[in-house]
Amino acid sequence: MPDHNLIEDDAALYVLGGLSTSERLEFEARLAESEQLRALVRDLEEGSAALALTAPPRRPPSGAWRQIEKSLSKENRPAHAARSLWIGLFRNGWAAAAACFVGWLLYALFFNHQLHPDSAAPSNVASQSGSAPGLPIPRPDDPAPSDRPEQTVNAVAVDGPALDSQMRQDIQLRHEIIELQSRLTNLSHSLAEDDAMLSESNRFKISVLDPAPVPDEGSNTPSPELQRAIFAALARQLGWQPASDSNSPVQFVDLRPTNNASIQQSPPPSDVANDTPATQSNPVTATNNLAIPSLATKDGVILAIGPSAAPVGSQVSVTIPNDQGPDTTIPFSIGDYPTVITVPDGSVITVMPSGFTVSNFIQYVATNHP
Amino acid sequence: MLRFPSNDSPNDSLDAEARQDAQLMAAVAKGNRKALAELYQRRAPVIYSLLTRMLGNKTEAQDAMQETFLAIWKRAHAFDPVRSSPLSWMVMIARGKAIDLLRSRSRRAARHASYEQEIASLELQVASQKIAEPDDLASACASALHNLPDEQSQALQLAFFRGWSHQEIAGAVNEPLGTIKARIRRGLLAMRRALKDYHA
Numbered sequence: 416m417p418d419h420n421l422i423e424d425d426a427a428l429y430v431l432g433g434l435s436t437s438e439r440l441e442f443e444a445r446l447a448e449s450e451q452l453r454a455l456v457r458d459l460e461e462g463s464a465a466l467a468l469t470a471p472p473r474r475p476p477s478g479a480w481r482q483i484e485k486s487l488s489k490e491n492r493p494a495h496a497a498r499s500l501w502i503g504l505f506r507n508g509w510a511a512a513a514a515c516f517v518g519w520l521l522y523a524l525f526f527n528h529q530l531h532p533d534s535a536a537p538s539n540v541a542s543q544s545g546s547a548p549g550l551p552i553p554r555p556d557d558p559a560p561s562d563r564p565e566q567t568v569n570a571v572a573v574d575g576p577a578l579d580s581q582m583r584q585d586i587q588l589r590h591e592i593i594e595l596q597s598r599l600t601n602l603s604h605s606l607a608e609d610d611a612m613l614s615e616s617n618r619f620k621i622s623v624l625d626p627a628p629v630p631d632e633g634s635n636t637p638s639p640e641l642q643r644a645i646f647a648a649l650a651r652q653l654g655w656q657p658a659s660d661s662n663s664p665v666q667f668v669d670l671r672p673t674n675n676a677s678i679q680q681s682p683p684p685s686d687v688a689n690d691t692p693a694t695q696s697n698p699v700t701a702t703n704n705l706a707i708p709s710l711a712t713k714d715g716v717i718l719a720i721g722p723s724a725a726p727v728g729s730q731v732s733v734t735i736p737n738d739q740g741p742d743t744t745i746p747f748s749i750g751d752y753p754t755v756i757t758v759p760d761g762s763v764i765t766v767m768p769s770g771f772t773v774s775n776f777i778q779y780v781a782t783n784h785p
Numbered sequence: 786m787l788r789f790p791s792n793d794s795p796n797d798s799l800d801a802e803a804r805q806d807a808q809l810m811a812a813v814a815k816g817n818r819k820a821l822a823e824l825y826q827r828r829a830p831v832i833y834s835l836l837t838r839m840l841g842n843k844t845e846a847q848d849a850m851q852e853t854f855l856a857i858w859k860r861a862h863a864f865d866p867v868r869s870s871p872l873s874w875m876v877m878i879a880r881g882k883a884i885d886l887l888r889s890r891s892r893r894a895a896r897h898a899s900y901e902q903e904i905a906s907l908e909l910q911v912a913s914q915k916i917a918e919p920d921d922l923a924s925a926c927a928s929a930l931h932n933l934p935d936e937q938s939q940a941l942q943l944a945f946f947r948g949w950s951h952q953e954i955a956g957a958v959n960e961p962l963g964t965i966k967a968r969i970r971r972g973l974l975a976m977r978r979a980l981k982d983y984h985a
Contacts, residue, residue, distance in 0.1 A: 463880070
């Protein structure tokens with residue numbers, strides 16, 4: 416059976432990463448349909464692993480795990496600080512592209528599911544290279560369709576052209592999904608590279624701390640005055656603005672584990688307060704906007720909070736982690752104008768909007784990891 | 786000692802070692818760093834040995850190992866124990882990283898001279914390992930590889946360790962492409978059988 420042999424050869428090529436993208440996609444579509452083929456791939460992979468064991472034994476360098484741990488720390492980010500909008504130009508471009516791909520993927524999955532509600536749902540994610548595992552595999556309880564072309568032809572003959580058309584559509588959609596998954600993987604790699612680049616110590620990262628997206632409430636972006644405040648912080652950080660500028664419409668507070676700083680609200684300079692319409696013109700609508708912008712630097716996080724994030728009088732506490740002793744908690748209340756706080760990495764900011772119960776508090780974790 | 790599951794019945798066949806790997810993998814998928822550390826303790830030597838052999842450079846091997854474990858961390862949720870054994874899944878990831886590096890070097894050419902050089906280095910490495918590890922699974926695998934016909938062993942190793950394409954190998958040894966494909970496929974299955982025999 417020459418065709419069967421070709422499939423076996425393709426299986427070996429697939430395991431060794433020797434198929435072209437289109438061949439790989441075609442093979443993965445067949446793989447999803449054939450238990451026998453999956454078993455062969457598994458055998459070939461284990462044969463590859465056996466081959467790997469023939470490598471002369473080497474002991475990994477002693478510092479290797481520490482390097483991995485270090486990289487992991489950069490990779491990790493708390494779930495409730497997950498929404499991170501890079502204001503840098505290319506970053507926004509990638510984020511938008513990723514959103515588009517995810518949208519297409521969901522559309523394709525949904526459409527496929529509508530066509531075949533009982534068909535196999537991919538349970539795994541396709542890898543970006545043919546040599547790595549991770550393919551769409553039907554659920555174990557799914558009927559196992561044949562992988563033989565001649566049997567497929569017979570089935571079409573029995574059920575007519577509608578089934579033929581449906582099957583073609585199904586295969587095409589699977590290909591599209593696999594292709595999209597592959598592109599998404601590539602995109603996530605690009606994002607990871609961007610993250611690595613942005614984690615360099617001489618770069619700033621501007622992001623948005625947002626506890627959770629609220630459905631049906633539209634975009635939850637920081638208010639213009641908080642964005643202005645964070646840019647003022649950036650200017651200050653870069654030395655464009657003096658550290659002690661009495662005319663600044665923003666109060667800057669530097670909180671560190673050792674300085675026991677507290678936050679005292681003081682009124683802004685009168686002439687500046689009159690020039691900052693954001694807090695005065697729109698104080699009410701801002702109560703629903705809990706997104707706060709932050710600026711990550713090499714040794715901490717600078718974040719802006721003010722009446723557009725939570726109502727005036729809302730209680731805020733900043734908990735600064737301390738590895739050597741108890742954590743430091745610094746409370747303050749939101750005043751009439753933005754406060755820019757510098758906190759160490761890992762600090763937790765808890766906001767209890769006025770009128771809310773204690774159980775409705777909102778927490779943000781300030782992290783300078785990408 | 787390293788062990789593989791037998792493959793006849795994937796759900797029942799995970800032996801203790803592979804089961805433990807699978808449990809660790811499940812914990813890693815949930816974000817458990819200690820599980821990743823343990824997985825590293827257990828499997829880093831195999832991964833690093835493979836990468837060193839493929840890349841021939843300790844620094845690159847260490848970089849690739851770091852990327853491999855980061856990929857394991859990120860992709861553990863996609864690991865399916867029915868479809869792959871944990872070790873073969875990790876090996877395939879590591880190999881993918883090494884192949885990417887090999888391809889980026891652009892120093893490989895499917896010429897007969899480089900073919901001879903590659904074969905010479907591969908044979909030297911297999912021979913040295915047979916002396917170092919006489920009784921364990923690694924030795925059984927090395928022995929299985931050694932017992933393959935030369936042309937099959939060479940094609941298999943060039944494809945697996947050096948990332949040569951089947952076409953490149955066919956061109957270097959002046960054999961039909963179909964012959965090379967069959968040699969490599971049968972070679973991989975022979976290695977798989979060696980594992981099975983070892984556990985039998």
